[in-house]
Amino acid sequence: xxxxxxxxxxxxxxxxxxxxxxxxxxxxxxxxxxxxxxxxxxxxxxxxxxxxxxxxxxxxxxxxxxxxxxxxxxxxxxxxxxxxxxxxxxxxxxxxxxxxxxxxxxxxxxxxxxxxxxxxxxxxxxxxxxxxxxxxxxxxxxxxxxxxxxxxxxxxxxxxxxxxxxxxxxxxxxxxxxxx
Numbered sequence: 001x002x003x004x005x006x007x008x009x010x011x012x013x014x015x016x017x018x019x020x021x022x023x024x025x026x027x028x029x030x031x032x033x034x035x036x037x038x039x040x041x042x043x044x045x046x047x048x049x050x051x052x053x054x055x056x057x058x059x060x061x062x063x064x065x066x067x068x069x070x071x072x073x074x075x076x077x078x079x080x081x082x083x084x085x086x087x088x089x090x091x092x093x094x095x096x097x098x099x100x101x102x103x104x105x106x107x108x109x110x111x112x113x114x115x116x117x118x119x120x121x122x123x124x125x126x127x128x129x130x131x132x133x134x135x136x137x138x139x140x141x142x143x144x145x146x147x148x149x150x151x152x153x154x155x156x157x158x159x160x161x162x163x164x165x166x167x168x169x170x171x172x173x174x175x176x177x178x179x180x
Contacts, residue, residue, distance in 0.1 A: 018158045023165060025173075032057070034072065034141060037173040039166045047071075059170075064159045065149045068167060073140045085140045089117075089132045092144070096125040108171075116171050120164075124153055128160050129167060139176050143167065 025037035030044060032055045038044070041063065047056035055072040075082050093103060101123040108116050116133040132142040145163055147156060 020158060020162050023162070023169070025166075025169060030057070032072065033074065033139065033177050035175050035177060036170045038170055042068075042166070061159075061163065064163070065147050066159060066163045067146045067148060068143055068163065069146065070141060070143045072142075075134070075136075075138050075140055077137055082134065082136060082140065085142070086117075086132065086134075089130070089142050092142075093119045093121070093127075093130050096121050096123075096127060099123050099125050110171055110174060112175060114174065114176075118168075118171075128153060128156075129164050131167065131171065133171055133174060135176060138178065141174070 021041050024040045026040050027037055028035045028044065038059055039061070041061060043060045043062060045058045045060055046052070047058060047069070057070050059068040059070065073085055097103065100121045104120045106118050108118065110116055110133065114133050114135050116131060118131040119129070121128050121130070127144045127146050129145040130143065132140065134140045145160070145167065153160065
């Protein structure tokens with residue numbers, strides 16, 4: 001009937017500890033028109049969706065629930081196709097505006113001379129990082145980072161940053177097997 005006399009103070013919410021592995025890389029060995037270095041902690045799987053085309057792959061991070069989806073198109077020198085793919089990539093990124101606080105775009109030139117556009121999305125969006133890279137005549141590669149979880153993005157922030165570094169490394173090591 002008599003409770004202890006100590007006062008109770010609620011504890012703040014705790015978050016799961018996330019131990020990230022070292023960032024080490026391996027060369028993509030599959031038969032695609034492109035090659036790059038990707039994380040040794042990731043697995044490559046072909047895209048098995050009904051709309052998948054040749055050379056569409058997923059870079060899966062099993063321990064993190066992350067999935068980088070890559071789609072590839074051969075431009076065959078068609079500048080109209082290039083413009084359509086760039087517009088499509090921008091539209092797909094723009095669909096996240098409903099939930100995004102901001103979408104920051106940066107255009108960079110890779111060490112191999114290709115042009116890459118990267119999009120960082122802030123907010124509770126399904127894809128926090130998207131990009132495309134092209135040599136502007138023959139190859140177009142688009143990618144998007146997704147997580148298969150309902151966890152809030154602020155809790156995923158360390159993993160998002162980890163995978164973004166891997167994606168930037170991938171872009172910096174990307175080589176087209178068939179040159180212009």
